[in-house]
Amino acid sequence: MLRDVSFTIPAGRTFAILGGTGSGKSTVAALLTRLYDLAPGAGRITVGGVDLRDIPREEVRRHIALVLQEPFLYSRTVEENIRAVRPAAGREEVRRAARAACVDEALAEMALGYDTVVGERGVTLSGGQKQRVAIARTLLAGAPVLLLDDSLSAVDTETDANIRSALLQQAAGTTLVLISHRVTTLMQADRILVLENGRVAEEGTHAQLIARDGPYRRVCDIQMNQDDRALLAEEGGEA
Amino acid sequence: MATAEKDFGTSFDPGIWKGILPYLKPYRWEFTVILLGNLLCAVIDVLFPLFQRYAIDRFVGEATTRGLVPFGVLYALCTVLQALLVVWWTRACMRVEMNFGKDLRRAQSVHLQTLSLSYYNVTPVGYLLARTMNDTGKVSAVLGWNVASILWGVLYMAGSFLAMLWLNWRMALLVLLVAPVIVLLSGYFQKRILTWNRRVRKLNSRITGAFNEGITGAKTSKTLVIEDQNLEDFQGLTGEMERSGVRAARVSALYVPLILFLSTTATALVLVRGGWLEREGVLLLGTLSAFFSYATGLFEPIQQTARDLSDIVSVQASLERVLDLLHEEPGVTDPPEVTERWGDAFHPKKENWVPIRGDITFEDVSFRYPDGTENVLSHFNLHVPAGTTVAIVGETGAGKSTLVNLACRFFEPTGGRVLIDGIDYRRRSQLWLHSALGYVLQTPHLFSGTVMENIRYGRLDATDEEVYAAARAVSADTVVENLEQGYDTQVGEGGDRLSTGEKQLISVARAVLADPRIFVLVFATGSVATETEQLIQQATARLLEGRTSFLIAHRLSTIRQADLILVVRDGRIVEQGTHRELLARRGYYHDLYARQFAQEAEERYHHRSGGEA
Numbered sequence: 121m122l123r124d125v126s127f128t129i130p131a132g133r134t135f136a137i138l139g140g141t142g143s144g145k146s147t148v149a150a151l152l153t154r155l156y157d158l159a160p161g162a163g164r165i166t167v168g169g170v171d172l173r174d175i176p177r178e179e180v181r182r183h184i185a186l187v188l189q190e191p192f193l194y195s196r197t198v199e200e201n202i203r204a205v206r207p208a209a210g211r212e213e214v215r216r217a218a219r220a221a222c223v224d225e226a227l228a229e230m231a232l233g234y235d236t237v238v239g240e241r242g243v244t245l246s247g248g249q250k251q252r253v254a255i256a257r258t259l260l261a262g263a264p265v266l267l268l269d270d271s272l273s274a275v276d277t278e279t280d281a282n283i284r285s286a287l288l289q290q291a292a293g294t295t296l297v298l299i300s301h302r303v304t305t306l307m308q309a310d311r312i313l314v315l316e317n318g319r320v321a322e323e324g325t326h327a328q329l330i331a332r333d334g335p336y337r338r339v340c341d342i343q344m345n346q347d348d349r350a351l352l353a354e355e356g357g358e359a
Numbered sequence: 360m361a362t363a364e365k366d367f368g369t370s371f372d373p374g375i376w377k378g379i380l381p382y383l384k385p386y387r388w389e390f391t392v393i394l395l396g397n398l399l400c401a402v403i404d405v406l407f408p409l410f411q412r413y414a415i416d417r418f419v420g421e422a423t424t425r426g427l428v429p430f431g432v433l434y435a436l437c438t439v440l441q442a443l444l445v446v447w448w449t450r451a452c453m454r455v456e457m458n459f460g461k462d463l464r465r466a467q468s469v470h471l472q473t474l475s476l477s478y479y480n481v482t483p484v485g486y487l488l489a490r491t492m493n494d495t496g497k498v499s500a501v502l503g504w505n506v507a508s509i510l511w512g513v514l515y516m517a518g519s520f521l522a523m524l525w526l527n528w529r530m531a532l533l534v535l536l537v538a539p540v541i542v543l544l545s546g547y548f549q550k551r552i553l554t555w556n557r558r559v560r561k562l563n564s565r566i567t568g569a570f571n572e573g574i575t576g577a578k579t580s581k582t583l584v585i586e587d588q589n590l591e592d593f594q595g596l597t598g599e600m601e602r603s604g605v606r607a608a609r610v611s612a613l614y615v616p617l618i619l620f621l622s623t624t625a626t627a628l629v630l631v632r633g634g635w636l637e638r639e640g641v642l643l644l645g646t647l648s649a650f651f652s653y654a655t656g657l658f659e660p661i662q663q664t665a666r667d668l669s670d671i672v673s674v675q676a677s678l679e680r681v682l683d684l685l686h687e688e689p690g691v692t693d694p695p696e697v698t699e700r701w702g703d704a705f706h707p708k709k710e711n712w713v714p715i716r717g718d719i720t721f722e723d724v725s726f727r728y729p730d731g732t733e734n735v736l737s738h739f740n741l742h743v744p745a746g747t748t749v750a751i752v753g754e755t756g757a758g759k760s761t762l763v764n765l766a767c768r769f770f771e772p773t774g775g776r777v778l779i780d781g782i783d784y785r786r787r788s789q790l791w792l793h794s795a796l797g798y799v800l801q802t803p804h805l806f807s808g809t810v811m812e813n814i815r816y817g818r819l820d821a822t823d824e825e826v827y828a829a830a831r832a833v834s835a836d837t838v839v840e841n842l843e844q845g846y847d848t849q850v851g852e853g854g855d856r857l858s859t860g861e862k863q864l865i866s867v868a869r870a871v872l873a874d875p876r877i878f879v880l881v882f883a884t885g886s887v888a889t890e891t892e893q894l895i896q897q898a899t900a901r902l903l904e905g906r907t908s909f910l911i912a913h914r915l916s917t918i919r920q921a922d923l924i925l926v927v928r929d930g931r932i933v934e935q936g937t938h939r940e941l942l943a944r945r946g947y948y949h950d951l952y953a954r955q956f957a958q959e960a961e962e963r964y965h966h967r968s969g970g971e972a
Contacts, residue, residue: 141858153582181584192576195568205583257583276754276913 121147122318125163134288134296136306138336139315145299146189148315149269152297153186185263189270191254193245198227199234201253205261217260220290222275222283223252247274255283265295277304284308303336303343312336371672378682382462383502389451390506396448397510403441405518408649408656410434412526416645452503460499467491467684472704475690475769490684494677501674505667512664519653526646526653530632534654537625541618541658545665548614553669555607562600569593622658629654690729691771693788701788712787715795717745717876717907718780719766725774726765735761735930738775743923745780745876748903750910750921752951758930759911763879766909768792797875797906803866805854810839811846813854813865817872829872833898835864860895867898878908882917924948 139145329336523531636642702708842848919938926934941948
């Protein structure tokens, strides 16, 4: 899945990985949380100089929290779902996490609010709502490293941006790793790694990568539809 | 929306059972057979102790063998007759169970197809599956077998009592002292057992659910490091299951010996009193023996009937749910005169149909959702000439689909009219409009089967060549050819084995094959691979030509091609016009796009400054 991939995620910064289907971006997330381990001799991942495989799995996952693309919600209330990671958390803490994940408003509109039962026996939340509840849940755990593996794919671009700015505010000092195929999600990251077919295609800041005219630029051009940009230029000039 | 499971009572409610009578009508003959068969069986069962009495008194008491042959022949005849009767009514039971189950499922299936879209929006799939499969099965099984069993039990008990009264009424009264106590106890215990069993079953399904959750949520639980806690919750459930299971067993354990004790007491009373009478010479030994058989044989049917009744009570809940589903009113119906002329969903009368051109007019339309409190449209007027492309824009949840739902008659206006080619669509059958409709959903549904079959659902009589042509027309052919087995690839349940983008392309090809006059396309947000999204956009541009189309889209480049743009906000249409008109107005549409593309503007700025650096 991955070949000769080397990179460093600096502490306290926002790091992004861009890749399409089969690029190996989710494998990186699974390796970082020890859902899988590297085979001996297949390279290594270190955290603060210590080999990840020497740290107990639970410890790793308590410190590197992963939000999956299709997160699972338990058949309980929304509040219990968010609180699952820290049963002792107070109501206000749960609310704060939900606000940071931009799901507070949507929940307030439901008849039962935070007491809405989700999952098989209850209300079916939309994909985007599920993702946001899962983010709130992970935020409550308060891990120093936050890994979002395409966790914003089902929310619209605007909400995506709101969540990211809330994350940066609330979790200042947190190392944020954004994994996505959507350029808008990760173009503001401090550093962007582009994966293609399990290899690093390029790495740099948004500006550097755009200037390089490589795969990142290509994806960027397709996603930010040329027409839309032309129109925008037209309007931008008028406004 | 949550569909709360009701808690059901433990007593028989005839009101619920009345609802099933119309469905039982076709089985009048079967039920007559069951009644007659069981009546005759019970009569023969009541006769057997009398045979015994005769044999003892005559062949033992009088010590003669005269009449033994006719006696034997008669006895054998009764046995054979009873066996034949059992075969007769058992077959009737089987027919009721199978055919009645089939009828109910068919009625539900037909009914489900007439229900409107609004019903499916709020009803979970699991709920419907449980109704059509489990509940229906339970109801039909109980109706055949338990009814027969109860009939036999009641008739046999009545016959035994009559026989006992006839043999010796004083001793019959002795048995009558004990029997009511057993009836009451059986009723009481069966109720308790039912309650506990229900609790156990409920816990059982919760444990199944917990297992299911543990497995499907394994990855999430691991990433959240909450395995301990899940284990604790699970142990809580299994602990409760253990306690309830033990309680249920305890109740049963108490019930059986208690009944046994009482029935042996009754038998003992009969023996004591009867033995005494026999010694006095008042009672013949044969009579005593027959009496003894009646008394001991009486208690099993009492228990059995109590069990049957509790089965019936427990299936009452299933029946109620099945009937609820069958009585669900469809939101959109065709009046009889319309069905008569243009046919219904299953028997269309296409010869009377006029082909649709696709001219749509909203005339003074007001609309309120069935569960809503206020109008989302009030006195709305709009004319969409045939061939027009209408784009509907607005934020997520603003109510973009309302207009489409009305135009497609998934909902009908609460005031005013919708005209298709100048005709109020309520004066035509739903199928007339729906058969001219192509609808590509944001999350398209594919049926399990091959890609080929899925595209062909657009028009069942299409040739292979036409299917390929449709796929080519929307550039789905390259995607399909990249699949392992091309057009013969199995797409899996609901198209699970394909990506959202691939599913969308295939559903667009399906729509092309159907060649609809009115076309609705809802574009997906996110989660579709960039290259696929481009393909879909190009494909749809070709599709729009010459059709009346509704687009629900987000991309400006798609929207601006439309002849007419409707801007929806908080469920209302706030602006309408062409792209240029709306931009010039500098209203909500302008804001919406200025905001949505602010980010891209920012990006362009970065790009420019980055390029210069």
